[in-house]
Amino acid sequence: MTTVRYHQGHLDVGDNHHMYYECSGNPQGIPVLMLHGGPGAGLSPDYTDFFPLDAFHVIGFEQRGCGRSTPHLSLTNNTTQHLLADIRRLREHLGINKWLLFGGSWGSTLALLAALEEPDTISGLILRGIFLARQQDFDWFLTPQGGAAQVYPDLYPTYIEGCPEATSVEDILQYYRSQFADLTSEQAQLAAIKWYNWEESIARVYPGPGYPTTLPAHPTVMSLAVLEWHYIAQQCFIPENDILNRAGALAHLPGIIIHGRCDTICKPENATALHERWPLSQLHLIDGAGHSSSEPAIKQALKNAVQHFRTLSQNTL
Template sequence: MSGVCYQHGLLSGSDGHRVYYELSGNPNGEPVLVIHGGPGAGLGTRYTHFFDLSAYHVIGFEQRGCGRSQPYLSLSHNTTQDLLTDITRLREHLSITRWLMFGGSWGTTLALLAAVREPETVSGLILRGIFLAREEDFKWFLAPDGGAAQIYPDAYQRFIEEIENPTSFTAVLAHYSKVFSGADERRRHQAAIRWYQWEEAIARVHSPGEQVQPESAHPLMLSLAVLEWHYITNRCFISENEILQQAHRLAGIPGRIIHGRCDTVCKPQGAYALHQRWPDSKLLLIDGAGHSSAEPAIAMALREATHQFILKR
């Protein structure tokens, strides 16, 4: 079977949001929910390639404010709790009792929160690039003394070039808050480009090459930058260390944690800390790999994880 979806739609809520979803693979196969990263990244063009589509019923959806969900770039009623409610509503809409959750980066945050919220609805978790939404995770990604800035100082300098006194995480976030909340669309677009290019620069150990400098921000750049800023500014709408404190509720749920040992977007320590608190998980720290699912060794590990999950059913 091809990776082309056989059905898609918009799931309407009472708060004005309409969440885009699409179905691929075998309608009678093992249901799996794909939870994309960002926030704001939307579904990639190759996300079904990690699955045997003769065995899996693949459900992809785009989170509020991005991709084909409506309204685009809306921050109203756009919180972690809203996204978790959308996941529950989508499962009920599709009459699915239990499903595998497959998430990357921010998608791991949502998958873990959904699993501790309703563990009886989750048959397993396959997670790539763990993001626990702790203060140390935000600083690792954005702070001048964070892990990413220390390893990619040249790219970080481009990211902060418009900031008057970029001496702290607070100062960097305050600058982007001022720009993204402001009325100057040109500055907003330029800031979105810088934010997007910063993340692209640090996502892979082996860069695909010099990035083209776009004249204006396209929709993916805007949604990724603005929604990541919105969620980080609000500490992802959860309490500090909430996921690790609730990890005991994952007991009995089999999981595969796949994390690049050289990941500068999400701390490898977070993956290890989660594994320590989740006995039913298996941790794979991939040597020589970074954050992106496009890293060959990570892509191979993800495909192997989905294959093994089906074999054990």
Template structure:
């Protein structure tokens, strides 16, 4: 829980999940839903730092199978459509008519889908590190000939070192599927660490030199790896190019799109295409910045975006 949290609770779903959520800031302020990335990352410790808590009512929740939501790591009834139902149910539970959607990475995917589904419930959007969940986005992130692997060939070699050949995207996913769908917990733990280290290696332009060279498999590492794998092998449970084909539903919603020019997790081309299809959006490509919201340029842009939106409210 962030130190600003004044309430935390669980929201039961009709199909056996308990969704953890917490409220911070001013209960009478501008409602904003923070949608975390991954899938499987959970809420980051400093997520409320982007907001003026005198002006914002910040709602954070943890998606099915990760963080403090229960059951942990469950893939049953865990699809994009279930997560969208949870977002809608949470809004109704809290008695909120409209809220600002604030998402990063996979959180942008969910935010966009939630707004396409119920545009009348969204007052605006602030999105960082756009991920459109297209085949080209999966290929960029995980394929041996994808963008990330070409920029970080040494890190990708470590990610795939237990494979006999690197092959193509389908072989990489099949390799991890054999492990994550199996029953050998020790193999799952090692694979989860490799998955996490791959994503960490490409998330920042300048990696943290203080990061440990060896890791133990925490619940966070396991949920991040297993849930990302689960969603990617299922094409994130949406049809190809679904977001761009339906972005016209968002024409009345103002948005700030923030993307690192050097983002190698989510390709900048996706953010640019989304902006082209969405006239009511503003796009900022942050020079010299990568994917992480901890990047100084990205963090500054996010704080400026929340201040700008506050002034518009």
């Protein structure tokens, strides 16, 4: 019998971290792993809405330091390599041989890295808002010369308010490092709200409601800001151009790339650069849409991609 959510729990992944995960839909259906963004965003309450739950076995987990995973906001043993190991451990724990990866923004980065690490365990990828974790991607999102600040010049000054110099990514990250020195302080909470407000304000062509931004700071506001800062300060723990340099290893995997043409968090060129190096991928640039999966045209494109893989699976039975 198909259920909506039939299992949830915490998996001990070592290093004093316990990863929250949950399984929904049909246990005999097509396995699909949801990789949330951020880092630090956690699972959105409606993430299973993209899938017909009679046909899919949907697995969601919350990455180290955020959501219901513990310890919250921990930066210790919290790197991209740790997250990739957690993905592998979760797959083995659930006894899944192959699964479809579904990820947006930072989730697309993790999905690509997981596919490059263990391509034989992947049946396909659905990716939205491609983030390649290159220096130019950090510049685009964070600096006054970047695309985001050029499109939103009225909102950007609040993001860097109090920063004595803000000409480079390094300047901005150093400022936020000082603000996040004590994560229990009001200073850290106010800085997290500034970081979160910048991202949330530019995520959609037409702004939508986000988390409250009053003190005390919402846990997701804190985790999104602090973990994004932590990862970007370390170039997301991967070499420059790592994904594009290795993209040839994806050649045999089917994938659908969905990217808003008006995305100001992750520039659309990311999607075209990836598509050019991945022969079996389909590219869909969505007119009039930005970064968020909640935008109607993005949401519909993702649902269409899910249906494509459902049909593909039925045709190979």
